[in-house]
Amino acid sequence: MLKTLKVMAAGLALSLLTAMSAHAAASCGDGSGKAAEGEPIVIGAITGKTGPDDFSNSTKAAKAYFDCLNANGGIKGRPIKYVVEDDQWNPETAAQLGAKIVNDEKAVLMVGNSSYVECGANAEFYKKSGIYVIAGVGVPRECFFAENYAPTNAGPRVSMLGAMGYALDKLNAKSVACIGPNIPNVGTWSCEGVALLAKEKGFKADVILMDPGSADATSVILQAAASKPDVIVLGMSKGVAVPLLTAAEEQGLNQTITFLSAASAYDLSVPATIGSGWDGKFFVNMEFNDLEADTPDNKNWLAVMDEYGQESDPRDTFAQAGYLAARIAEKALMTLDPNNITRETASAAVRQVKDFKSDIFCAPWYFGDGQPRHNANSTTRMAVSEGGKWKVVSDCAPSPDPELKDIRAFEATMK
Template structure:
């Protein structure tokens, strides 16, 4: 069913089905904004080009009722002042109707009030900041770190059937409350609690943390910090019977090569694992990024998805397309099944938006990631 819905969406994009009447002249463009990390500490250079590629596909097929989509991307370099200036310029100077495919680590927390005050919606490709999931005018297309953490805990206890599930985390400023909420959600669903909870993991010698986990009898460890030194020391400690389950940021080819033979290492992904292009939804994404010579990453998956769902909602608008009509359309839309993720995506009228839940899992084998067969694990649903 999900694949059929995507086929229908792609057909709509290619045929350029019109969705509005009246309003601005056909020569006008529909301006769309995006705030991305092109430079700085959190870089996502593949995201804006992937969103633009989807828009160009729509434009080549006639646009939206003859109007072209124009993406205006701003680099905030993970700098608070630049991020705020970028949002203000997009909204006030450029007159964008929405923000689509943002991938900034600081945008949501800094600009959420501005988005609400300006009655504009943002559909980030990558939600990072907790504020991305707790704001009335922002709805990312990824689960984000906290829904993902709940899924990892649920996978450890319910799929892998472990009784002693442990957490070894590096906690970034402002994320402690989200982590506690994710653990509570898992506990409420399963009636279980952590055998060991350590949120003091640093970047130095991992030995003390691993010794503590080993002494606690941990059968599964949910982990989010450095990969190489951690697993080298886990090998030294003889922790070959422990399932180490990592967050999505560890899902890279380089990290797969750092896992020593004999250790069990898993990663929970936010979208379909991008390393297997035969999975549902990856065919659409792969076609877009390959044609446009864009890097194949999970972030570019989020970019294509954000652009696709935006276009689908835009095509359902009757009448003029402007900021007001676009916001109204997203606040009243029906859920969209999209096979790159585990649950339908919807914006809706709420004060907080975290519509995507669940994770697919990969396991390190022979220096590469192997996709596991369970499909998306959605807490409370499988």
């Protein structure tokens, strides 16, 4: 029954978005409508499509944008050949695929990556190979602590801390339980951030790590609720978070505990799927703009998805991330001589991206040339489930993650 409701809600959300954006024409490249016919520029990506959940929405959106770009002149006449591989949530597979794309396909950049395991498997390899990554969705800590790896999203820890900051400031929370996946440098890293912020405020946080592929949702929820926290913060993908919320409602916990989540649960289908029992009681962090925002770039993202993506491709926060990653790559490559686009020149161009503005971001995105790590997106919004939809309830606010001190210091030098 739950699966049927999810499918129906997702279909309704897609229909509404298609109707909203069908009148807009996708804008990409030089807008000439002339297909690029030169020598292809190889760009790679690794994503976790098969496994505990389909985590490939970023690469689907990046592909849609690159297809649009190729139909409108490409990079000064040269089309993008976008090579996407599925790591199946397996680090060994991710490492093999990384070597294939870099060594065999001779990619000049990696763009739109979205995986729970790929950063840890490949970050050092990318550095040794001299290839840069404009990721769509970084998840583990390695995605944000690597010299050659720069995601467009905020990441689970920064996003969860954004949610936790809202719980402290607006919901008067005095106790918390954090649920994260037991994936190395994902759940522990993120929930430790929540616990650290709670400690700074003078109260204890409980941390529960779960296997996203096989854990019993009811057992996990009861464990988290045992200490009777004011709020429970989730750091799971949408496909795992929804069953947790269903289990919580079955136990009546939606009446006594407020639930919050990282941006991974920010999908148009979720409010209708979880139902009215969560109205005003389930808050999510938004790493990007409202999915239905009537702003130029957000409307263009939707138009690109409608015209060049598949109808089944989700229009969610991770799709926004992939679209932005592709746009940033386009901006970098457009600065180059089309006859001299190599891994070296492409890498140098990415390092010089300093002020990429989009109404989908809260603040301009930058690479941070010379910095040992990258987390440019760290200013986020919040929304609440209400009436089968998301209602935005906050303006853009910096994440209170204590680990961002070095990022804030670098940004101060950029003014």
